[in-house]
Amino acid sequence: MKTLIFKRGTFMSKVCVIGAGSAGIAACKALHEAGLAFDCFEKSDRVGGNWVFKNKNGISSIYRSLHMNTSKTKMQFSDFPMPDDYPEYPFHEQIADYCDAYVDHFGFRQSIRFSCGVVSAKRTSTGTWEVLAEDGETRTYAHLCVATGRHWHPRIPSPGYPGEFTGVQLHAHQYIDPHDPYDLVDKSILVIGFGNSALDIACELGRKEQNKRLFLSVRRGTWVVPRFFGHGKPADYNIVHPSRAVPFLQRIVPKWWSVRKRVREIEATIGRPEQFGLPKPENEFDFTKAATSQELYNRVGSGDITVKPGVSKLDGTHVLFDDGSREEVDAIIYATGYNIVFPFFDEGIVPAGEKHLSLWKRVSHPQIDNLFFVGFLQPLCAVIPVAEQQSRFIAGVVTGSIALPAAAQRTSECAEASSAVGPAGLASGPYSLHVNCSDYVRELRRTADKLSNGPVAVVGW
Numbered sequence: 009m010k011t012l013i014f015k016r017g018t019f020m021s022k023v024c025v026i027g028a029g030s031a032g033i034a035a036c037k038a039l040h041e042a043g044l045a046f047d048c049f050e051k052s053d054r055v056g057g058n059w060v061f062k063n064k065n066g067i068s069s070i071y072r073s074l075h076m077n078t079s080k081t082k083m084q085f086s087d088f089p090m091p092d093d094y095p096e097y098p099f100h101e102q103i104a105d106y107c108d109a110y111v112d113h114f115g116f117r118q119s120i121r122f123s124c125g126v127v128s129a130k131r132t133s134t135g136t137w138e139v140l141a142e143d144g145e146t147r148t149y150a151h152l153c154v155a156t157g158r159h160w161h162p163r164i165p166s167p168g169y170p171g172e173f174t175g176v177q178l179h180a181h182q183y184i185d186p187h188d189p190y191d192l193v194d195k196s197i198l199v200i201g202f203g204n205s206a207l208d209i210a211c212e213l214g215r216k217e218q219n220k221r222l223f224l225s226v227r228r229g230t231w232v233v234p235r236f237f238g239h240g241k242p243a244d245y246n247i248v249h250p251s252r253a254v255p256f257l258q259r260i261v262p263k264w265w266s267v268r269k270r271v272r273e274i275e276a277t278i279g280r281p282e283q284f285g286l287p288k289p290e291n292e293f294d295f296t297k298a299a300t301s302q303e304l305y306n307r308v309g310s311g312d313i314t315v316k317p318g319v320s321k322l323d324g325t326h327v328l329f330d331d332g333s334r335e336e337v338d339a340i341i342y343a344t345g346y347n348i349v350f351p352f353f354d355e356g357i358v359p360a361g362e363k364h365l366s367l368w369k370r371v372s373h374p375q376i377d378n379l380f381f382v383g384f385l386q387p388l389c390a391v392i393p394v395a396e397q398q399s400r401f402i403a404g405v406v407t408g409s410i411a412l413p414a415a416a417q418r419t420s421e422c423a424e425a426s427s428a429v430g431p432a433g434l435a436s437g438p439y440s441l442h443v444n445c446s447d448y449v450r451e452l453r454r455t456a457d458k459l460s461n462g463p464v465a466v467v468g469w
């Protein structure tokens with residue numbers, strides 16, 4: 009693989025990285041390794057973003073019991089393995105510590121400005137970025153790399169359900185444990201949603217001894233994958249770590265074959281969602297759209313969780329469902345996802361508040377050459393190793409070893425890809441956040457090779 013070692017400080021064009029979560033530190037490391045000067049601004053007093061419990065940044069929030077839902081070998085950085093004594097699915101605290109250790113190991117902590125969020129980032133007439141930070145200073149950068157995460161701005165169904173509810177309502181983002189921020193013990197609870205947070209929270213609150221009733225409202229069917237299955241291996245055992253995504257694997261394992269094999273394994277071990285009263289999955293099996301839970305079917309099969317269809321109306325202390333049933337509940341937890349927002353940009357730079365984000369190759373702004381994004385996808389594998397590959401690509405562009413196509417071409421490629429609509433009307437182009445990691449990383453590398461200026465590709469590839 010082609011590699012270039014850059015002499016530190018060779019390139020004068022300074023980069024600003026916003027955010028030092030796991031994606032932001034991947035970006036910092038790639039820039040550091042490429043010898044590029046950069047400043048990283050972080051709202052919090054430490055790195056790790058979402059993995060920092062009770063994060064002081066005031067925006068990230070996770071529940072007390074959270075463990076990763078991707079296994080450690082598939083989540084780790086390619087050149088910095090997680091410690092041997094970490095369990096297969098580490099606890100949030102361990103990931104936060106791992107992020108800290110990564111920064112110190114590669115030695116770029118001095119380039120991160122902690123407790124110093126970015127307030128605004130404005131493009132000047134010459135194309136540079138003026139970045140105003142919470143310390144009141146405005147600094148100018150040649151490139152901007154956004155790594156602010158996409159799990160901190162709660163999305164509530166809009167328009168809201170008709171009617172009014174008089175009990176407690178909260179988003180999964182606010183949920184810490186059965187007593188915090190509300191006492192949810194010995195109550196009837198409705199959890200709305202069918203993603204990983206919905207299932208974790210429903211299972212945590214759904215034990216009979218904890219609650220009167222736990223209802224789980226599911227509108228659309230999806231596959232459920234336990235954390236361990238198939239000879240006790242982690243669910244993502246067969247997924248290739250993105251750093252090892254090589255083209256020949258695609259040829260020897262066709263997609264239809266691995267999908268069929270996975271569905272058979274699921275049917276033979278834990279069963280299909282329909283067997284537990286859940287809606288039939290709308291799509292063929294796809295790991296990126298599957299929910300992960302070891303416990304869900306056990307709780308449902310034990311009568312601790314009652315599955316309900318979509319909510320049709322709120323009525324004081326009651327909730328009505330699409331099948332005409334009506335239940336009395338004390339609290340509603342909306343596990344209905346997150347909006348992607350960039351409050352530091354002027355309106356129009358990046359469409360905000362939407363579920364999808366149009367980016368060229370999911371890293372570059374289609375129209376603005378010096379604006380990059382890391383970690384804004386929903387990969388089949390874990391986010392960290394994909395963010396690592398994106399970061400190398402970005403470092404390649406900034407050093408000049410990769411030449412971006414013209415804005416017009418990037419825009420037209422984005423438009424083309426966005427018109428490809430997948431099953432069940434889900435956009436499968438750049439607007440969709442779902443990516444198959446190996447396919448995506450292969451595509452990114454192919455693109456880097458194609459656009460490479462001379463014999464050099466990207467540092468570390």
Ligand SMILES: Cc1cc2nc3c(=O)[nH]c(=O)nc-3n(C[C@H](O)[C@H](O)[C@H](O)COP(=O)(O)OP(=O)(O)OC[C@H]3O[C@@H](n4cnc5c(N)ncnc54)[C@H](O)[C@@H]3O)c2cc1C
Pocket residue numbers: 026027028029030031032049050051052055056057058059065068070071074075076077078083124125126127155156157158159160204205352382383384389390391392
């Ligand atoms: C409950 C839950 C469970 C999850 N489990 C997994 C899992 O098992 N595996 C997995 O791969 N992913 C998981 N994810 C997704 C997870 O969020 C990402 O893997 C990871 O946190 C992404 O890192 P990030 O750096 O993109 O974002 P974040 O971790 O959110 O980090 C963003 C950083 O940007 C900073 N920031 C934001 N705005 C500003 C600003 N204006 N100025 C300066 N700094 C700013 C924040 O303070 C934060 O430190 C989970 C998400 C949730 C909500």
